Amino acid sequence: MSAVHSSPAVDRERRPAYPVDSRVILGWKSNSLRAPAAPPFAAIHLEVMGPQLDDLRDEVLRGLAKPAKELPCKLFYDQRGSALFDQICTLDEYYLTRTETAIMQQNAVEIADLIGARCALIEYGSGSSSKIRILLDHLREPHSYIPIDLSKDQLLQSATAIAAAYPRLKVLPLCADYTQPFVPPSIAEDAARRVAFFPGSTIGNFHLHEAEGFLRRVRELVGREGGLLIGVDLKKDPGLLHAAYNDSAGITAEFNLNILAHVNTRFGSDFHLDQFAHRALYDEQLGRIEMHLISLSDQLVQLDDTKFALEAGEPILTEVSYKYDLDQFATLAEQAGLGVRRLWTDSAQLFSVQYLVAR
Numbered sequence: 001m002s003a004v005h006s007s008p009a010v011d012r013e014r015r016p017a018y019p020v021d022s023r024v025i026l027g028w029k030s031n032s033l034r035a036p037a038a039p040p041f042a043a044i045h046l047e048v049m050g051p052q053l054d055d056l057r058d059e060v061l062r063g064l065a066k067p068a069k070e071l072p073c074k075l076f077y078d079q080r081g082s083a084l085f086d087q088i089c090t091l092d093e094y095y096l097t098r099t100e101t102a103i104m105q106q107n108a109v110e111i112a113d114l115i116g117a118r119c120a121l122i123e124y125g126s127g128s129s130s131k132i133r134i135l136l137d138h139l140r141e142p143h144s145y146i147p148i149d150l151s152k153d154q155l156l157q158s159a160t161a162i163a164a165a166y167p168r169l170k171v172l173p174l175c176a177d178y179t180q181p182f183v184p185p186s187i188a189e190d191a192a193r194r195v196a197f198f199p200g201s202t203i204g205n206f207h208l209h210e211a212e213g214f215l216r217r218v219r220e221l222v223g224r225e226g227g228l229l230i231g232v233d234l235k236k237d238p239g240l241l242h243a244a245y246n247d248s249a250g251i252t253a254e255f256n257l258n259i260l261a262h263v264n265t266r267f268g269s270d271f272h273l274d275q276f277a278h279r280a281l282y283d284e285q286l287g288r289i290e291m292h293l294i295s296l297s298d299q300l301v302q303l304d305d306t307k308f309a310l311e312a313g314e315p316i317l318t319e320v321s322y323k324y325d326l327d328q329f330a331t332l333a334e335q336a337g338l339g340v341r342r343l344w345t346d347s348a349q350l351f352s353v354q355y356l357v358a359r
């Protein structure tokens with residue numbers, strides 16, 4: 001029976017179908033604790049696995065206490081940040097989204113063939129859940145869709161839209177921070193295989209050693225027969241990269257600065273947005289874009305009881321975005337127990353979509 005109906009969303013978080021603490025023993029194989037079938041009035045059951053507000057606060061405090069200050073890039077995506085990101089994706093200079101989407105559309109039949117029938121799709125960082133539609137439109141009898149995102153409101157909204165558009169699909173949204181190990185939701189055992197979906201080259205936001213650990217966790221989650229469909233941005237002319245992260249309309253700058261507004265509202269800090277400037281540069285040696293916010297004056301910022309001193313010109317690192325060679329990424333995947341089964345690129349080799357399988 002489907003747990004999802006196409007009626008309007010009801011956030012059932014405040015009255016979960018099972019005790020919240022049971023999440024620690026909910027696993028792939030746990031049948032006994034599966035949530036009872038949803039009553040007809042319940043549209044979507046949202047499973048929440050944290051993170052606790054305090055975990056994020058600690059991460060912010062630790063990042064600002066470092067000699068080279070940093071903020072975690074997952075904090076870009078409050079409501080305004082998510083809207084700005086969606087806008088970035090439509091910019092001429094930001095080739096990533098349209099290139100990845102075109103690759104997926106052009107090869108959708110082959111991709112769906114490789115994934116096979118009755119799969120459970122687990123999307124890491126589902127955001128507005130738009131790219132998954134390309135898959136859902138081509139897959140044979142997809143079994144379930146498990147979007148994972150930190151932003152609860154957007155998750156509920158997009159999961160509801162997917163459930164309405166694909167009434168035969170089980171939609172099981174999970175609010176979690178996938179950069180940290182988390183307990184996977186219990187997925188009915190009758191899915192033929194578990195396939196993770198990680199588009200957008202968000203893998204680039206991990207440092208290289210973190211990326212390997214992340215891929216290994218994905219490999220564990222999907223199991224022996226599982227797969228991972230992943231978008232990986234490629235090394236290219238630094239000029240193109242620079243333009244993609246320094247768009248002429250200034251949307252990326254707004255997106256970058258908005259992280260400070262988000263930290264202010266969420267944690268009560270007192271960043272002055274007009275005292276910082278956006279900077280993005282490509283480090284060719286390290287093969288990565290770095291986004292910074294540069295302090296425009298000597299200033300103090302307070303968070304809880306701690307005051308952080310910033311000098312004029314001092315950067316806060318807000319994001320890294322690694323660009324890969326195909327060989328380099330294949331090696332990384334191998335180290336994580338995944339082999340490249342097939343990959344697709346555009347004619348200019350700007351971007352790649354890769355289907356990895358457990359080795």
Ligand code: AVJ
Nearest residue numbers: 088200201202204205252321
């Ligand atoms: C889609 C999260 C990978 O690094 O290109 C866009 C985010 N940052 N412009 C990226 C982003 C600046 C983006 N990710």
